[in-house]
Amino acid sequence: MKKLFQCIVIGLCLFQCEENSNEVSLANEKATFEAGELIKVTGIDYTKTPIYKKVQKHPESYEHLDKVDFYRIAYLSDGLLITGLMVAPKAEGSYPVIVYNRGGNRDLGRLLVATSVDVLSRFAAEGYVLVASNYRGNSSSEGTEEFGGSDVNDVINLINALxxxxxxxxEKIGLLGLSRGGMMNYLTMKQGNLSQIKAAATIGGVVDLQITGKYHPEMTEVFNELIPDIEVDKVNVLRSRSATYWVNELPKNVPMMILHSKTDEHVSYEQIPPFLDSLTAYSVPFESVIYEDDTHGLINHQDEVFKKITKWFDRHLKQESL
Known part of the structure; x- marks a missing residue:
């Protein structure tokens, strides 16, 4: 279980596993989608990729892999071909879905096959279908990344393709967001109007881009490079991506788990208390798990965090079987 969160690297790139450990392209050949077809799925043999060496070296940490299958996905979003990953239980059945919203930007934080093996498979082995998007403009996905702009549609359209x-x-979907992926969680809930989203969880999630830029100056450069028209009205453009300023627009029937460290070195904890206060004021259901001293990815509490998130989704996505 300890392998789940050990792949966190510096920056807003959570779960980016071992640099150069799995440089296997997720690109699918550009194919013609038939009328009504939304998504294409292709199997992955992870034993043919570099991550398999790690599995062989630590088999005790990967015993669950025989319970799941790995896939590349390609789907359409606003007419663009978007790449991603999927991990599903081997056993037949209908399973709730966890949409994993990756952190980072551009190639920093891109999805690798190692992401499936080290991260997504852990949840899939607990009885979930895991899907994840590279977002437009990244890892052979067409289009241009906007860091919380039109790329939010890539999450919404992935959900529609399920x-x-x-x-x-x-009809049973949870959102799991890491860092920038937390921002994608909130934007998806705000813009998607998707009744099938039943719960969400974020680790080190961004809820105020102005504060994030203040304490993580290199992110200001990312905002300037990726966000369209930011110089026209910078304050409001950043607020439009910052959930703290529009909590009243979040659904009141989607409970959220918010996990964060007070010593988060990349997404300052300063932005979290005002967000939690607003959630309370607008009666948005949430549970907060705040750690006094941990990293951006809560690596010091990795086992506990995995168990809490799994239990959270079990409660809200598997209610009928509990």
Whole structure:
């Protein structure tokens, strides 16, 4: 279990596993989608990739891999071909879905096959279909990244495509966001108006880009490079991506788990108390798990964090079976 969160590197790139450990392209050949077809799925043999050496070296940490299958996905979003990953239980059945919203930007934090093996498979082995998007403009996905702009549609359209995944229950969906992925969680809930989203969880999630830029200056450069028209009205453009300023627009029937460290060195904890206060004021259901001294990715509490998130999704996505 300790392998789950050990792949965190410096920056907003959570779960970016071992540099150069798995440089396997996620690109699918550009294919013609048939009428009504939303998503294509291709199997991955992870034993043919570099991450397999790690699995062989630490087999005791990967015993669950025989319970899951690995896939590349390619789907359409606003007419663009978007790449991503999927991990699903081997056993037949209909399973709730966890949409994993990656952190980082551009190639920093991109999805690798190692992400499936080291991270997504852990949840899939607990009875979930895991799907993840590279977002537009990244890892052979078409289009241009906007760091919380039109790329939010890539999450929404992935959710809409789940109806064509046989093992996925498209009516039982949870969002799991890491760092920038937390921002994507909130924007998806705000803009998507998707009743099938039943719960969300974030680790080190960004809720105020102005504060993030203040304490992590290199992110200001990222904002300037990726966010369209930011110089026209910088304050409001950043606020439009910052959930603290529009908590009243979040759904009141989607409970959220918010995990953060007071010593987070990349997404300052300063932005979290005002966000939690606003959630309370607007009666948005949430549970906060705050650690006094840990890293951006809560690596010092990795086992506990995995168990808490799994239990959270079990409660809200598997209610009928509990």
């Amino acid at each position: 109806q064509q995944i046989p093992k996925a229950n498209p």
